[in-house]
Amino acid sequence: MKGFQMKKSLIPAIVAAGLLALASAPSHADAPLNPAACSTTPAPRKIEYPWMSVARWHEMFKEDVAVADAGNVDLLFVGDSITEGWNREIWDKSFGAWKAANFGIGGDHTGNVLWRLDNGHADKLHPKLVVLTIGVNNFFHCGAAPDDVFQGVQAVLKKLRALYPDAKILLNAVLPYEQSAQNPKRQQIIELNRKIASLGDGKTIIFRDYGARFLLANGDMSPEVMADFLHPTPKGYQIWSDAMLPDIQKLMK
Secondary structure, three states, rough: HHOOHHHHHHHHHHHHHHHHHHHHOOOOOOOOOOOHHHHOOOOOOOEEOOOEEEHHHHEEEHHHHHHHHHOOOOOOEEEEHHHOOHHHHHHHHHOOOOOOOEEOOOOHHHHHHHHHHHHEEEEEEOEEEEEEEHHHHHHHHHOHHHHHHHHHHHHHHHHHHHOOOOEEOOOOOOOOOOOOOOOHHHHHHHHHHHHHHOOOOOOEEEEEEOOOHHHOOOOOOOOOOOOOOOOOOHHHHHHHHHHHHHHHHHHHO
């Protein structure tokens, strides 16, 4: 099923862009609104990036619309490149028992996801479980602070709850990025995830922070797990799968 039609050709470019983003301050060129409004206002991709054109973004969106129109999805993943980038072998081994769809598009912030949910025929789906991982690109593309990102995640969660009132939602913490545990950006993620955790109710919205599993004992990150210290490698995706799968199995029953 497309959900997984692998938008894979873009992943190396996105990883390269991740390295660039980590090496330099973001321009926030695609954030004409203030950071809070950028995070909570539905908007399609508007900026051409070297790793993804606007036209390609719309092609990927249309692929997801086709999946929504076809229906027959019981496990729905929603997010950005972290969600998009699943290795096919790991995906099939981990989630092949279900009718799973991958609605991740690289570079998306919460405002982009809101737009896709509003315009992508998402209401035609009836998943039992939605796995949501979103927010890190708000720092890069919206110039957002943790509270701004939190408002965006909260807005996406509210939209998913309205679309799928009977579904459970596995709400992922934003994964750590940057190599060093001492990098100030790590603290941003900790602060953000503390806020996101408050959205879980332990019943229909299950918050999980698997981030520590990606880190070494001293808190640093190995390039074997995230080569650009932002996007998981196949080893990183196996770690994520091993962490999530018991929760997904339980929630899909």
